Amino acid sequence: MEIFGIPTALLGSQLLVGLINGSFYAILSLGLAIIFGLLNIINFCHGAQYMMGAFVAWIALTRFGISYWVALIVAPLIVGAVGVVIERLMLRRLYKLDHLYGLLLTFGLALIFEGIFRDQFGISGESYEVPELLSGGVNLGFMFLPIYRGWVIVASLTVCFGTWYMIERTKLGAYLRAGTENSQMVQALGINVPLLITFTYGYGVALAAFAGVLAAPIFQVNPLMGSNLIIVVFAVVVIGGMGSIMGSILTGLGLGLIEGLTKVFYPEASSVVVFVIMVIVLLVRPAGLFGKS
Amino acid sequence: MLSKKFATTACAAALAALSCGAQAQVSGGSVKIGVLTDLSGTYSDLAGSGAVLATKMAIDDFIANEKPNFKIEMVSADHQNKADIASNKAREWIEREGVDTVTELVTTSTALAVMKVAKEKDRIVIMNGPASTPITNEQCNDVSVHYTYDTYAVANGTAKAVTTGGGKTWFFLTADYAFGQALEKDATAVVTANGGKVLGSVRHPFPGSDFSSFLLKAQASGAQVIGLANAGADTTNAIKQASEFGITPKQSLAGLLMFITDIHALGLKSTQGMYLTEGFYWDRNDETRAWSKRFFDKQKKMPTMVQAGQYSSIYHYLKAVKAAGTDDTTKVMAMMKKTPINDFFAKNGQIREDGRMVHDMYLMQVKKPADSKYPWDYYTIKAVIPAAEAFQPLSLSRCPLIKK
Numbered sequence: 001m002e003i004f005g006i007p008t009a010l011l012g013s014q015l016l017v018g019l020i021n022g023s024f025y026a027i028l029s030l031g032l033a034i035i036f037g038l039l040n041i042i043n044f045c046h047g048a049q050y051m052m053g054a055f056v057a058w059i060a061l062t063r064f065g066i067s068y069w070v071a072l073i074v075a076p077l078i079v080g081a082v083g084v085v086i087e088r089l090m091l092r093r094l095y096k097l098d099h100l101y102g103l104l105l106t107f108g109l110a111l112i113f114e115g116i117f118r119d120q121f122g123i124s125g126e127s128y129e130v131p132e133l134l135s136g137g138v139n140l141g142f143m144f145l146p147i148y149r150g151w152v153i154v155a156s157l158t159v160c161f162g163t164w165y166m167i168e169r170t171k172l173g174a175y176l177r178a179g180t181e182n183s184q185m186v187q188a189l190g191i192n193v194p195l196l197i198t199f200t201y202g203y204g205v206a207l208a209a210f211a212g213v214l215a216a217p218i219f220q221v222n223p224l225m226g227s228n229l230i231i232v233v234f235a236v237v238v239i240g241g242m243g244s245i246m247g248s249i250l251t252g253l254g255l256g257l258i259e260g261l262t263k264v265f266y267p268e269a270s271s272v273v274v275f276v277i278m279v280i281v282l283l284v285r286p287a288g289l290f291g292k293s
Numbered sequence: 294m295l296s297k298k299f300a301t302t303a304c305a306a307a308l309a310a311l312s313c314g315a316q317a318q319v320s321g322g323s324v325k326i327g328v329l330t331d332l333s334g335t336y337s338d339l340a341g342s343g344a345v346l347a348t349k350m351a352i353d354d355f356i357a358n359e360k361p362n363f364k365i366e367m368v369s370a371d372h373q374n375k376a377d378i379a380s381n382k383a384r385e386w387i388e389r390e391g392v393d394t395v396t397e398l399v400t401t402s403t404a405l406a407v408m409k410v411a412k413e414k415d416r417i418v419i420m421n422g423p424a425s426t427p428i429t430n431e432q433c434n435d436v437s438v439h440y441t442y443d444t445y446a447v448a449n450g451t452a453k454a455v456t457t458g459g460g461k462t463w464f465f466l467t468a469d470y471a472f473g474q475a476l477e478k479d480a481t482a483v484v485t486a487n488g489g490k491v492l493g494s495v496r497h498p499f500p501g502s503d504f505s506s507f508l509l510k511a512q513a514s515g516a517q518v519i520g521l522a523n524a525g526a527d528t529t530n531a532i533k534q535a536s537e538f539g540i541t542p543k544q545s546l547a548g549l550l551m552f553i554t555d556i557h558a559l560g561l562k563s564t565q566g567m568y569l570t571e572g573f574y575w576d577r578n579d580e581t582r583a584w585s586k587r588f589f590d591k592q593k594k595m596p597t598m599v600q601a602g603q604y605s606s607i608y609h610y611l612k613a614v615k616a617a618g619t620d621d622t623t624k625v626m627a628m629m630k631k632t633p634i635n636d637f638f639a640k641n642g643q644i645r646e647d648g649r650m651v652h653d654m655y656l657m658q659v660k661k662p663a664d665s666k667y668p669w670d671y672y673t674i675k676a677v678i679p680a681a682e683a684f685q686p687l688s689l690s691r692c693p694l695i696k697k
Contacts, residue, residue, distance in 0.1 A: 010513050017505045115333075122594075124338045124529065124558035130537065137539055143509065144539045218537065219502055220529045220558065224335075228502050263506035268469055270506075271498030 006264055013143030014264045015257060020149050022256020023156035024211055028229065029236040029248040030160055031207035034167070037243030038180045038200045041091055041102035045110035046233065047226025049205050052079045053212025054221045055117060058128050068131035068217070072155075075213045076206035083205030087198050110227070117223035125222025152214050159210060160249045163203075167245055176200060235278045241291020251289060319620040320391065323364035326352070326607060327392040329379055329407065330422065331399050332371035335500070335525045339552045340399040340422040343592050343600040345369045348396065350588065351607035361615050368392065372403050379403035383410045393620045394419060394610060397603055401425040401472055408437050415622045419610060421602040424524075424550060425475050426685060429649040433692035436622055438629065440650045441602030442572045444476045445685040448549050450570030450656045450678050452483035455518055455547050458568075463547075464516035465494035466507050466531060468523035473499065476522040476549050484520075492516045499523070504531040505538060512540050524550045529559050536563045552597045556671050561662040572654050573598035573638055574672050580637040595669045605638035606650075642680070647692040654683040 002008065028050060035043045056075040060066035066074065086109065094101045129135075130148045137146040167173035179186045179193045187193045212226075219225055233252075240251030255274055262270040281289060328348050330340045345367075352365050368386065372379035379398065386392035387410070395411060398404040399422025411418040412434045420428060421441045428439045456463075463484050467473045473496070481491050492514045495507045508531065511519045519535070521528050528548055535541045541563075548555070551569045575585035575595045584604070588596045596604075613628035614620050634642030639652035657672035665671065687695055 007513070010509065013509050014506050017503075017509065020505070021503050118333065118337070122338045122554075123333075123335060123341075123526075124554045125526070127533065127558060127560045127563070129562075137537075146537045146539070148537065149505075218534065220526060220533060222526060222558075224526070225502065228500055260506060264510075267507065268496050268498070271501070 004265070009142035011264060014260045016140075016143065016145065016260075017149075018257040018260020018263075019253065020152055020256070021259060022253040023153050023160075024215065024229070024252075025233055025236050025256050026160050026249045026252030027156045027207055027211045027214075028233040029240065029252045030163060030245065031204040031211075032233060032237045033240070033243055033245055033248035034163070034207075035201055035204035036237070037245070038176055039091070039102075039197055040095065040099065041106065041201075042099055043201075043204065044103055044106040044230070045113060046106075046205075046208050047228075047230030048110040048113040049079055049083065049208040049226070050212040050215070050229065051117065051221075051223060051226035052082070052113060053209025054128070054216040054219075054225065055121070055126075055212075055223075056209065057213040057216045058126050058221045061128065062126075068213075072210070072213050076209040079209035079212075080202040080206030084198055084202040087201040091201065092194075110230075114223050114227060121223060123222060123224070125220040125225070128216040128221050130217040148217055152218070155214060156211070159207070163207070164245050164249065232274050235274045239274075239278050239281045239288055241288025244288065244290040244292075247288065247290025318618060319363045319614070320393070323366050324611065324614055324620050325366045325368065325386075325390065325392045325394075326610075327383070327386045327390075327395045328367065328369040328397050328603075329372050329382055329386075329395055329403070330369070330397040331374050332369075334374050336374065336399040336422060338554045338558075338594075339525075339597045340397055340599045340603075343588075343594065343596060344397045344399075344421065344603045346592055347588065347596065347600045347604040348607050350591075351604045351611070355608055355611045359612065359615060361611070363614070363620075365611065372398070372400075374400040374403060376402040376406040380406040380410050383407045384414075387411075387414045387416050393417065396607065397421050397599075398423055399599065401428065404428055405432055408432065408434060411436050417610070417622055417626060419606045421606060422599045425472055426479070427475075429645075429647045430685075430691040433647050433694055435648075435694060436626060437648045438606065438626075438644055438650060439648050440606040440644075441598050442654070443649070443684070444472070444479050444550065446572070446654050446678075446683050447570045448476055448479040449483050450654050450683065451547050451549055451568050452480040452520070453487055454568050454570075454656050454676065455545075456484050456487040456489040460518035460545060460547070461489045462516040463489060463491045463518045463520050464511045464514040465491065465520045465522050466504065466511060467494050467496050468499040468501075468527055469496040470499050472524070473522045477520070480520055480522065480549055494522075497523070497527070499527065500525075501527055502530055504534050507531075508535050508538055508540055512538070512544065517544060519544055519546050521546060521548045522550075525555070529555050532559055532563055532567075542566070552599070553595060553669070553671060554597055556659055557594070557669065561660060561665055561671065564659045565661045567659045568656065568675070569659070570654055570656050570678070571598045571672075572652065573601040574655055574657060574674060575601075576670065576672070577655070577674060584637045601638050605634065605636050605642075608636065609634050645687065646694055647687065647690055649684055651680040651684045653680050654678040 053075045057071035060071045134148040137144050183193045240247035262273040330344050331337050383395045394417040396419040398420045401423040404420050404423035418437045420439050424444045426445050465477045467477045497507050613625050617624045617628040630644045642652035644650045656676040
């Protein structure tokens, strides 16, 4: 059976692959959206923090024999802690200023982090093996799905929707949202807003690092792995609407699928399609698909 | 009487000038070599600081062995793989700092840009990192040397070996820019010439990171061999993901341009059995081992063919300056082309009229993890491709310097 001259089996497998990439977009754009929504900072070192997550996992495995499963928890904690330090020492001074300052600072940090890792590990990068439990694959009839890729979808969707639930449905989330609306009032009610903000940034960074650990067995772990991805992720956030939590998750998954389809019909355009959509969305709905204008 | 005295004086002067001629007449009192390479980007492992080190080693060894009566200096800079940065830097070096030769130049676009500047300013360019064949064809000039390898040589070696070894049907995964397309074109010609068939190809954006969609297409094509017409991180990611999706070992991969640093980064588990063509392997004989160990002590990595070629080409250049007794571009180029190259890198290497240095290339197969006995023990040399076959013959040249 064929649709537009493409066998359905191939189409199905491409859609699934698109969904896997979409899960990465979702989890990365979610982190960016949280940080922007609550801190008003455009976190340009998100890609570098994603890369650091992957490298921490690799260092943990090769130097200390720490398994993938432990790294999945530990790497986000370590990179998140670095994020907390950055927020306390540097970002904190910029909240009152224009977005541009935060963007420049984080962009500079991204270049520094990438430079340090490039100096230490070289550009070809390192290989991280798929963990034993998740190696191999299953035959779905229309494609051979590596078990690890299936796990990526499950893990990232769980984390994404868990985060959404925490922010939109719990008391902590309510404090966070209230803190960004009117921090003085919330502070007057006895809630430590600066601490909340620090926590938020740390959490956003930890999400990036988590995605990095998920990516390590799939992609070559190299210092520039984040810089290739981050531009697309920014486009995803813009399309979804800056600061919209659910918007960034759904847009991430959706764009992964669209990109997957483009790779079937016209592969040359697959790196551009996201930006074409971004332009159209900005023209029609400047606040993004899910954003409030 | 007077005329006799004049004659003796003139004679003495002439003699003095002659003996002076044996002393190299170098402009500015020293020979200055500029290493323009990628020090921070995608190609910084295969060229980069290793190429700078190789240049330094060549200069030090030359001074120690040949005791030249001129000074040798080196400058280096990062061209960031951008043609405009490369040509501006080369111009600045030549005009203000008196650089005599600009070398390395990984990434074809930077190489082509600097070749133009060098031709205009009458300086020498020695290229080791760039791969594309137009350097010695459409874009060739008489001040340039393309030393280590090119797309023709690597595609030719690997595609021929794989096709004649039974891999008759091919599918190409091609980086969507000039280099990838050139590589695919060169390899396709070799595959069909050897009785193989190309079933299709897919062009992927450059740089890419997820290749699974393209690999699934390649898988659906049913081709025996998937030819990777790309380089660097694109190649390593594609290989990694091919094994993840169970494509290898059912279908085999042929990396058309790979370096030992790529194999090192991926590990033998996912690369074992692959064929690739290189111009140098550190573990080939005692001579290559001796040089490579010295390199390793400083760089902590074994040299790539680009870095080994960089050493060899700089040494050859300096020898030509000494032999010609000048750093004049035309005379040094003539000397470089006249003198065969015999060192650990090349045996009877020869720089042709089109600037192509022809030397033996090696078809390698990546070892199984179990067969690798010590660090960097990665290849078995399957065949030596003699210089005459390895590179594009002059009869097919599109270089205007070649008169037919």
